[in-house]
Amino acid sequence: MASPLFDLTGKVAVVTGSSKGIGKSIALHLALQGARVVVSSRKQPGCEEAAAEIRKAGGDATVITCNISDKAQCERLIAETKKQLGAVDILVCNAATNPYYGPTEKMPDDAFTKIMQNNILSNIWLINLCVPDMRAKKDGSVIIVSSIGGVRGTAVLGAYGISKAADMALARNLAVELGPDNIRVNAIAPGLVRTDFARALWENPEYLNKRLETAPLRRIGEPDDIGGIAVMLAGKAGAFITGQTIIADAGVTIGS
Numbered sequence: 001m002a003s004p005l006f007d008l009t010g011k012v013a014v015v016t017g018s019s020k021g022i023g024k025s026i027a028l029h030l031a032l033q034g035a036r037v038v039v040s041s042r043k044q045p046g047c048e049e050a051a052a053e054i055r056k057a058g059g060d061a062t063v064i065t066c067n068i069s070d071k072a073q074c075e076r077l078i079a080e081t082k083k084q085l086g087a088v089d090i091l092v093c094n095a096a097t098n099p100y101y102g103p104t105e106k107m108p109d110d111a112f113t114k115i116m117q118n119n120i121l122s123n124i125w126l127i128n129l130c131v132p133d134m135r136a137k138k139d140g141s142v143i144i145v146s147s148i149g150g151v152r153g154t155a156v157l158g159a160y161g162i163s164k165a166a167d168m169a170l171a172r173n174l175a176v177e178l179g180p181d182n183i184r185v186n187a188i189a190p191g192l193v194r195t196d197f198a199r200a201l202w203e204n205p206e207y208l209n210k211r212l213e214t215a216p217l218r219r220i221g222e223p224d225d226i227g228g229i230a231v232m233l234a235g236k237a238g239a240f241i242t243g244q245t246i247i248a249d250a251g252v253t254i255g256s
Contacts, residue, residue: 005237009034012085013234014077016068016126017095019046021195022145024053025227026092031059033231035090038081042067068095068122069114078129087133090234093123094145096163101200104158112159119163123170127185131178140183141234144171145226148191148249164189168245175243184242186233191249193221216251 013030017023019041031037031054039051044065051061062084066077081088097118100111127142134140149157150164171187178185192201192211201207212218229246232238247253 003237006033006231006235008090008231008235011035011089011234012038012081012087013090013092014038014040014081014088014126014130015092015094016040016066016077018092019043019050021197022190022193022223022226023092023094024050025223026094026143026145026230027061028054028057028059029224029227029231030090030092030234031061032057033235035234036060036062036085038062038064038077038085040064040066040077041095068126069097069118071122071125074122074125075129078126082133087137088130089134089137089139090141090143091126091130092143092145092230092234093126093167095122096145096160096197098157098160098197100159101156103155107159115159115163116166119160120166120170123167127174131183134183135178135181138182140178140181141238142171142174142178142183142185143230143233144168144185144187146171146187146189146245148189148247148253150189150245151247151253171245172243179242184233184238186238186241186243187245188226188229188233189245189247189249190221190226191215191247191252193223193226195223211252214252214255215249216255219250221248221250 013035015027018027047063054061066073146167147164149161174185
């Protein structure tokens with residue numbers, strides 16, 4: 001018999017950036033535990049493909065596209081979810097961007113602004129849109145997908161790291177604000193995961209070998225390594241956890 005601690009039957013979950021990679025894994029595993037999941041990203045075809053994969057596996061998936069950089073589209077995402085499925089119980093802010101790779105001194109202002117808006121401000125928009133219904137039910141789980149870039153220095157991903165550190169602070173602050181209404185807010189900080197988003201890193205032999213040598217588990221992550229953590233945080237298994245950042249990185253940040 002499956003543990004009821006991971007049962008999400010009837011819960012409505014929205015996962016941004018869920019047409020592939022970590023987001024798709026989170027959406028799939030939430031759905032397999034019974035949640036009715038909204039698959040969302042900018043492009044309809046990718047969302048439809050991911051949703052079909054979830055349905056084939058036995059899950060419930062609905063497609064609602066959204067470009068998180070546009071507040072009106074964020075508003076539409078939550079409104080349409082409520083119209084089609086009901087109020088949001090689980091919000092996973094996974095979508096993010098990183099249009100610049102290089103030293104901070106050469107970074108264009110518009111690149112920095114885009115990173116901050118997409119990786120922080122859009123999360124605030126989406127969370128604020130879900131809070132009234134979560135508060136009314138005295139229940140809700142918000143999960144922000146951050147990165148170990150938020151706890152480590154980097155010579156080439158500085159603005160991205162700043163945004164991910166801010167996401168961790170956002171989770172802590174909102175956990176304090178929303179805790180009295182039984183709304184839990186947590187972050188997950190993955191290390192290097194085999195996704196298209198991080199392809200430039202794990203396809204670089206020099207970078208990959210260095211990461212494998214310094215990771216105590218001697219491997220990089222797979223999307224499902226993160227999907228399972230989200231399932232735990234979404235339901236009763238994570239009911240006593242809030243304001244935390246769970247680092248999942250094969251031990252890189254504690255290694256020598």
